[in-house]
Amino acid sequence: MGALDLPGLIQGEATNSLVWRHWLDGLRCHELSLQDWLPAHARLVIVAPHPDDEVLACGGLIATHVAQGGQVLIVAVTDGEASHDGTPSITRDDLAWLRRNERRQGLRLLGLRQPAVLSCALEDGRVQRHEQVLLGRLMSLLKPTDVVVSTWENDGHPDHDTTGQVARTACTARGCVYLAAPVWMWHWATPGDARIPWGRLSGLPLAAEDGLRKQAALSAHRSQLCPRSVDLGTVLDPAIVERAAWRTEYYFV
Ligand SMILES: [Zn+2]
Numbered sequence: 001m002g003a004l005d006l007p008g009l010i011q012g013e014a015t016n017s018l019v020w021r022h023w024l025d026g027l028r029c030h031e032l033s034l035q036d037w038l039p040a041h042a043r044l045v046i047v048a049p050h051p052d053d054e055v056l057a058c059g060g061l062i063a064t065h066v067a068q069g070g071q072v073l074i075v076a077v078t079d080g081e082a083s084h085d086g087t088p089s090i091t092r093d094d095l096a097w098l099r100r101n102e103r104r105q106g107l108r109l110l111g112l113r114q115p116a117v118l119s120c121a122l123e124d125g126r127v128q129r130h131e132q133v134l135l136g137r138l139m140s141l142l143k144p145t146d147v148v149v150s151t152w153e154n155d156g157h158p159d160h161d162t163t164g165q166v167a168r169t170a171c172t173a174r175g176c177v178y179l180a181a182p183v184w185m186w187h188w189a190t191p192g193d194a195r196i197p198w199g200r201l202s203g204l205p206l207a208a209e210d211g212l213r214k215q216a217a218l219s220a221h222r223s224q225l226c227p228r229s230v231d232l233g234t235v236l237d238p239a240i241v242e243r244a245a246w247r248t249e250y251y252f253v
Pocket of ligand 1: 049053
């Protein structure tokens with residue numbers, strides 16, 4: 001997650017995880033079959049705005065692809081250095097260092113022995129100002145055979161939205177398969193919400209061990225799970241941790 005002064009959509013209490021679960025079970029959305037669109041020889045590229053987004057968006061997919069011998073590359077858009085702004089607990093530089101390490105630990109728990117991470121080090125909370133830089137990086141690295149996942153472009157967090165827009169643009173230009181993962185949408189939207197293109201939502205069922213790997217990987221992001229100071233709570237609330245335990249991941253295809 002990124003900057004502390006989150007936009008209006010993300011403030012307030014999250015929609016209950018069990019309410020989502022019950023509604024999604026009845027939605028019966030299209031089910032993604034891995035072998036149809038992510039062969040073992042393909043490279044899976046995750047364009048993650050902040051450290052932890054690769055886990056929250058698609059940690060189960062990463063674990064599944066690694067287990068089938070697939071290659072994974074993380075494009076680290078920012079180092080998430082703004083998540084503790086306004087607290088005296090840690091400087092931005094120290095937090096960036098800590099979060100890069102948490103990311104590596106998390107990726108190892110997903111099964112990646114030597115995680116491949118391409119660092120863009122753009123400013124956390126201000127990705128929009130640097131979108132041409134990000135577009136240039138993606139255009140030069142993406143191959144038409146890549147399968148790319150990023151955050152959904154209407155997710156409600158400015159860094160997630162910009163990253164998603166840029167990733168989709170680059171994938172269209174390079175001919176890559178692209179999937180958009182909602183992360184913050186689950187916080188502010190409600191079941192049946194008219195703002196959401198539910199008809200494009202697909203579910204990827206996770207094997208039990210891949211689901212557990214995802215939960216373990218999230219626990220590596222301690223800076224986001226511990227209170228930031230005496231007065232300030234955690235960055236990730238209990239609802240987002242509950243959603244990370246779902247046995248299905250959802251993507252807009
Ligand atoms: Zn984020």
